[in-house]
Amino acid sequence: MIKVVALVLFFITTLHALSNLEILKRADSFSKSSSKSNQFRAYNDYKNLYLRALMNNDKKLKYSALKGIVYSGHKLHIDVKQYEKEYKQAIHVTHSSKKRHQTKKVIKIQSSHKLSAVRFKNGRLILRFDKNLKKNQVNYFTLHDRKKGVYKYIFDIHASMLKSSTTLRQEGIDKIKLAQYNPNTLRLVIQNRTPLSVRFTKKAKELSIKVANKSKKAKTAIASKKYKKAPPKRLDRDKIIVIDAGHGGKDPGAIGYRKYREKVVVLSIARELRNILRSRGYKVYMTREGDHFIKLRNRTKYANKKNADIFISIHANAVGRKDAKKVCGLECYFLSTSRSSRAKKVAAMENSADLDEMDYYGKQSFLNTINSHNIVASNKLAIDLQRGALSTLKSRYKNVKDAGVREGPFWVLVGAQMPSVLVEVGFITHPDEARKLVNRKYQKTMAKGLANGVERYFINN
Template sequence: MLRFVVLFLLLLVSLYGQSDKELLSRANTYAKSSSKTDQFRAYNDYKNLYLRALMNDDNKIKKFALEGIVSSGNKLHIDVTDYARELLHMKSSYTPPKPKKVQTKKNKNIKIKSSHKLKAVRWKDGRLILKFDKKLRNNQINYFTLYDSKTKKYKYVFDIHASMLTKSQRLQKSGIDSIKLAQYNSYTLRLVIAHSKKLSIHFKKDGSILYIRMAKSYCKPNKTVKKAKKSQEKIYVRPRKNKVIVIDPGHGGKDPGAIGYRHYREKMVVLQIAKELKKILKSRGYKVYMTRDRDKFIKLRHRTKFANDKGADIFVSIHANAVSRKNAKKAQGIESYFLSTTRSSRAKKVAELENSADLEDMNFYGKECFLNTINSHNIIAANKLAIDLQRGALASLKKRYKNVKDAGVREGPFWVLVGAQMPSVLVEVGFITHPTEARRLANREYQKTMAKGLANGIERYFMHN
């Protein structure tokens, strides 16, 4: 067993951190790939670069990172409205980076290859139908949302790599302020749906046809919508009785996890958040199980086995982060991790804490077993789930609490996720060693708000996947 542990630690030591320049170069390389997995990696690298720029007060790197986040986020249909708004307000008095010039060459290639034509536009059963002359590919459609503070309108934008056979046109639909379809440039067709209130937009691709639907509950404001504003979770209520979720409160029993500020124990904090999350998800129609519902020790490998036995659709492991007393007042923020063979120096430090409780499992999952149990399709799905959980938690908490920090979505070698046959994510709900975050994590109202945000993230994941 000791030999496996030593080999594992040597493997971790061999992986060094990267400079901002190296991280930017890697992100730009991933961004140029047509692979969706690489696009997710680019998005995460840009997010990490953005966080570094904030810490170092480096506006130049910050702008590069924001441009990357917006570009890759739009390709992945991720809501990057806040980042896009921040980018618009930044000064642009410096020369664009060289990688951007390479991207321009790529855009020229797209211009030449864009051979799809829009043949017809019509309404049917309340849906907008766009018919093209050829079968659409997934990477031809980019969807994102914006909020125009001047006109106070929400804009839902579809960028489609295609061209029109007719001139730009304005479409009419009762209850919608404006819908405009136009040729944005020689190779991009842009559809903009603008409205003074939020809309629920859903779309799907079927061969050469793109279907777009606008939810009636938002198009025609009524008393039901007003009630939904008072209780945000009602907006997300969509009973899905066929979906099974396993929640894993980290540590337990003889393993207290991290001991933080005022001796708060990780195992108790995460158990309380997990119970609140289960309550919310069950009220929304999901089947929910917990690996432990009391202060009990469970081996790491038994947790994913439990999820596999239940036929879970997703596995969410909840933990709290920690650092030494020396850095206790500096380190804070929420992080979400998904399992991958790629490991950053930041992820290694966090993983060492979470893996240390059960050394026997590190022997059980030797390096070969570890690599064999990772499925590439689950990595992509887990990355999406991690992004949605991170967004959901942050959105919910920022409405009620100040200085809620986004520490990003990362890849990490967490043994508790190994062996899961479904998308699995580990959420670090905050630093139990940070004075402010620790007090919040021990507060029941904060726990409920956190659980509500995680539930919204899970709901969003199932709605879009």
């Protein structure tokens, strides 16, 4: 048994070094084996390919991975109903797509730039991209429909990211809409019944647009609202987010390097994340604002009561002294009945504070009743948070390790009626990582990255 576990861990660590095609070939070979250990390896490979497919929006790889998960899962007597349902849907999409391709060749041109965030700042609409904007990348023109009495100010940007249109709001402007005009062009349309003054600048990765209404009536209305001190409407952000700072009160969480306490570190990061998201126009609540103990089941209960759109639980990871200098990295977990050894170890630490009264067999039975309705959405949220945090941290700090997006049986996520994720911001037991985790600048950078991940998730979904 020890040899089997060691082999599985070996395959997981070498997975990133192999291409998708190599992993798929290896998994197909293992799945045909009569050995249960090989079949388990195949199942694990297919699951990792499935996560890669979701991250890269690779439909072909997703189809192959789902097919493998269902096949090997049945062999191992693993419950794969959710994957089976997805696989059947994928079959239908694949067949429809094949019929279309038989009559017409489709050439896909993918833009090199992607939209990463949209927000209003100091009266300007800021569009931020993942790369520096080029000289001729933004095409601006205006239209005036005299019959309808409408003025349109249009920006065509050689970029992509949005899967669906987004409507924005600003005082004194009738309509601002952002949508993917075609696979290669992102279109921003600013529409109004009276003429507008529109100015824009491109700097590095940002397109900054200043829009002002020339109409005296509009200026008077805006001025009167400012006088009343009404909060300015930012983006069309009616989303509700609940942030959960792990542990608290009598439960310190992990005690790490130089006796740093998990409950203190995660509360600081949670507060920074709350402040950033509120400044971007979201409604944000926290399960705990101070050093208080809250039962695990009451945390998601609070999120449900607030009708939250997403739930983010923030934690810091830990290992024993023997491995303290070796193990580090940022991880994001979403809820599932996963029984992987790594998920079990991490979940055991996070679950220990509140559910000791339930025995092992009781826990396993309860896990089998988990509603998998939000698992796919939670997986996507975890991927976006991981990407956001890593890209922001790596832009300022060296040796930031990606420990991956994983699934596991975390009790703090059980009962959430919305997509929910547990973020392990790093290992508080690792000397270098622990020093960063208690640093205010690092905490703010981490929070900014997570906030960018939240925006990416809402843009994509």
